[in-house]
Amino acid sequence: MLDIAIIGSGPAGLSAAINGVIRNKKVKIFGNDISTSYLYKAERVDNYLGMFGVTGREMMESFYSHAKEMNVEIENKKVLEIFPMGDFYMLNVENEFIEAKTVILANGITKANTLPGEEVLLGRGVSYCATCDGPLYREKTVALIGDSKHAEEDVNYLSEICEKVYYIPLYKDFGTFGENVAILADRPKSIAGENFVEKLVLKDSELEVSGVFIIKESIPTTQLLKGLEFEDKAIKVNNFMETNMPGVYAAGDCTGRPYQAAKAVGQGTTAALQAVSYLHAKEKEA
Structure with a gap:
């Protein structure tokens, strides 16, 4: 079980990870x-x-290199949903289920717009993961909506x-695809x-299709963790980066304006240190 699961690999997530690792x-x-x-x-x-005067690329590569030097584990996989399980959380990471005592959401600005029927039919023909649910549609006709080139692997x-x-x-x-792929x-x-x-x-x-796959770079936060409170389309937090869920x-950007790297790094640090304090308090209770 993880002590801290971090969703997002931008400045806020990398900062949180570094500070979590420092605290063992x-x-x-x-x-x-x-x-x-x-x-x-x-x-x-x-x-x-x-x-x-640095470029954004130089800055991000510097942040990333710092995290790797500290042996931060980074997995380029999408978290599809997070489930409260009492004293811990269960993450569905592309159909691999991982337990974590705490969670830090640092997933930036996500596109929250959904299609009519998307939420109602989620799990009943609508899917966000081709690897997870593709086998259910073997020899059937499906549609895939992709917002970036990352979706092309799922199409193939x-x-x-x-x-x-x-x-x-x-x-x-x-790109180009096989004969049974029609691009619209x-x-x-x-x-x-x-x-x-x-x-x-x-x-x-x-x-007329049996399934619709919607492949986005990130899952809208509103669908990621049910019960999470929002304010002006941003995750509602206090000064300690605590949400309404224990x-x-x-x-970072998921908490609203201003959208600045310095703010994200500072909030990532605060979130990690608060998560550590929460874990220590739980250990004392046990």
Whole structure:
């Protein structure tokens, strides 16, 4: 069991991990490659103390190198859902279930918009993980909506097991795929079905499918952990980065404005130290 599970590999998550490791806790980060960070793409950063004039890429690589030097474990996998289990939390990491005593959410700004029918039919034909649920649709027809090139690996995998795959890329410069993959330059509008997915409604057409895979770079926080409180679309925290759920903390852009690396690093440190204090208090109670 992990002492601290960190969701997100940006400045807040890396800062939290470093401070958790310093305090001798078993820590692991779950997140995307650092190249997906908004900071990584910044042309120049002038307002981070002691690192004047660096590029966002240089800054992120420096943060990442620091974490690796301290043996922080980083896994480039997506956390699909977090379940409260009483005294600990269970993380569904692409269908691998991992236990953690505390959780730090440092997953940045996530796109919370969902399609009509998406939440209702989640688990009944709607999936966020092709690796997890793909085998359920062997020799069937499915659709996959992808918001970045990271989704293309899932398209290729589904094309190996499904009869037909409709791919709706929400980005430019997508790759080429097998004969049973149809690429549609259309916009998804809704997902329909009585008890299970029956069709994907697009702006200009409708697709009769057994399943709809929605592959995003990150799962919307509102769907990640049920019961979490929000304020102005940001995770509600106090000055100690505590959320309304015991043992759950948040840091960085997911807590709202200002969206600054310095704020994220500071909040990550605070979240980790509060998680450590929480763990020590629990140990005394036992």
